[in-house]
Amino acid sequence: MQVNRRRFMQYSACAAAGALLGCNSPKQPDEEAIAYQLTAAKKKFQLLPDRPATEGVGYLGGPPLRVLRAKQGQPLRVTLDNQLGEVTTIHWHGLRLPNPMDGVPYLTQEPTADGEKFVYEFTPPDAGSFWFHPHANSLQQAGRGLAGALIVEEPEPVGFDLDIPLIIKDWVIDEETGQFGELTTPRGASRAGTFGNVRTVNGEILPQYHLPAGGWVRLRLINVDVTRIYKVMMKGDDEAEAHIIAMDGMPLATPRPLGREPIGPGMRVDLAVHIPNRIGAQFWLENTSTSSPWKMVNFTAVTSLTPVATDRPKLPMNPIPAFDLQGAPVIPFRFDTGVGEGYLICGGSKTREYPVYWTVNNTSLPKTPVLAAPLETLKKGQTAIFELHNNTPHSHPIHLHGYSFTILESNKRKVDPYHADTVLLRPKERVKLAFLADNPGDWMYHCHIIEHQESGMSGHIRVV
Ligand code: C2O
Numbered sequence: 001m002q003v004n005r006r007r008f009m010q011y012s013a014c015a016a017a018g019a020l021l022g023c024n025s026p027k028q029p030d031e032e033a034i035a036y037q038l039t040a041a042k043k044k045f046q047l048l049p050d051r052p053a054t055e056g057v058g059y060l061g062g063p064p065l066r067v068l069r070a071k072q073g074q075p076l077r078v079t080l081d082n083q084l085g086e087v088t089t090i091h092w093h094g095l096r097l098p099n100p101m102d103g104v105p106y107l108t109q110e111p112t113a114d115g116e117k118f119v120y121e122f123t124p125p126d127a128g129s130f131w132f133h134p135h136a137n138s139l140q141q142a143g144r145g146l147a148g149a150l151i152v153e154e155p156e157p158v159g160f161d162l163d164i165p166l167i168i169k170d171w172v173i174d175e176e177t178g179q180f181g182e183l184t185t186p187r188g189a190s191r192a193g194t195f196g197n198v199r200t201v202n203g204e205i206l207p208q209y210h211l212p213a214g215g216w217v218r219l220r221l222i223n224v225d226v227t228r229i230y231k232v233m234m235k236g237d238d239e240a241e242a243h244i245i246a247m248d249g250m251p252l253a254t255p256r257p258l259g260r261e262p263i264g265p266g267m268r269v270d271l272a273v274h275i276p277n278r279i280g281a282q283f284w285l286e287n288t289s290t291s292s293p294w295k296m297v298n299f300t301a302v303t304s305l306t307p308v309a310t311d312r313p314k315l316p317m318n319p320i321p322a323f324d325l326q327g328a329p330v331i332p333f334r335f336d337t338g339v340g341e342g343y344l345i346c347g348g349s350k351t352r353e354y355p356v357y358w359t360v361n362n363t364s365l366p367k368t369p370v371l372a373a374p375l376e377t378l379k380k381g382q383t384a385i386f387e388l389h390n391n392t393p394h395s396h397p398i399h400l401h402g403y404s405f406t407i408l409e410s411n412k413r414k415v416d417p418y419h420a421d422t423v424l425l426r427p428k429e430r431v432k433l434a435f436l437a438d439n440p441g442d443w444m445y446h447c448h449i450i451e452h453q454e455s456g457m458s459g460h461i462r463v464v
């Protein structure tokens with residue numbers, strides 16, 4: 001109760017401050033760049049109340065999973081200080097940034113060695129909910145806690161009474177010792193993945209938030225889990241009306257009511273929630289992706305904050321470049337199962353041989369320890385139409401770095417075209433997406449179920 005109260009006060013103070021930048025106290029050495037330091041090191045997470053803290057890895061300081069706040073159009077500078085004991089990088093998931101800042105070992109930068117630093121510097125072109133994680137030994141590093149949220153604020157406050165990131169992550173934990181179990185098994189890697197058993201939001205099991213009765217709150221759901229596809233519903237005794245206002249950080253032209261929304265690893269969903277007027281009203285977000293649903297986060301309507309928003313605030317659209325589908329080639333990608341062995345060279349401190357369970361266009365991990373050729377080369381400035389075929393009986397959240405594409409159509413569901421950087425392919429689904437290939441470089445293109453990524457469902461696209 002105490003903790004919750006304190007957290008509520010923090011958020012209230014932030015909302016009152018308007019810009020929200022003060023909350024995480026970034027150091028500002030000069031006028032232009034917002035600067036942070038992220039030290040990657042061993043970090044303890046108190047996940048289970050009566051058990052020893054879990055010895056994981058994380059970005060030091062602040063809450064279990066760090067939240068950085070930046071501003072659209074304002075330079076951001078993040079210094080990675082690697083104290084992990086192995087190589088790492090930071091990938092800025094969903095950011096349309098210059099290729100050398102993308103954080104992929106060997107493809108865009110040398111991996112940062114233990115004891116070394118790397119400075120990431122870029123100007124976020126889009127406002128919205130993004131996140132960051134290593135792209136080296138990803139399953140072990142992200143799975144054990146190296147992940148955080150990057151909230152890019154709109155230049156002007158959009159008018160919510162509160163703005164709360166909800167970072168969703170499961171942990172594979174031995175419930176006796178509180179320590180990590182096996183993060184991957186052949187059975188999991190070759191099927192839907194190895195699921196965590198301790199389920200958290202913002203590093204806490206079923207956290208409780210107090211929200212202003214009658215107000216409008218922005219909830220930023222960020223799935224940083226390495227495996228699980230959640231299906232999120234809003235439930236409660238009192239109606240808390242929730243609309244999806246942005247997907248993967250990009251505002252929807254027409255917000256739609258939250259029903260039962262699938263959120264795959266890497267994906268983000270922003271909700272605008274109208275808090276019930278009744279003081280004490282209780283409601284919660286529930287995951288309904290398994291046969292035994294569970295509550296993820298609890299909310300209570302309180303009066304401590306006087307709401308100022310009178311109607312659902314509207315988000316300004318981001319400047320995603322337009323494209324012309326006319327005459328653009330349709331490029332097929334087949335996501336399939338496969339068997340064999342290959343070298344994982346983008347993801348480990350050492351080059352190691354890994355089993356192959358998955359393929360993209362019949363390729364998987366390279367057969368020799370050198371970088372594979374791009375899956376496809378695009379001409380800078382062309383419109384690319386990708387047709388993704390999921391030929392497997394499993395779902396795959398497919399992510400493309402460096403771009404926000406437009407999901408156009410699916411053979412399985414009605415699509416109202418929207419921007420995204422990760423598309424959840426259902427079993428046997430075929431999806432068409434398109435984007436203007438304006439950002440040159442080598443861009444990873446992979447499944448964000450990390451066990452699938454690290455066993456073959458991964459490649460890159462070159463734009464020259
Ligand atoms: Cu969050 Cu290569 O991905």
Ligand code: CU
Nearest residue numbers: 396447449452
């Ligand atoms: Cu997958």
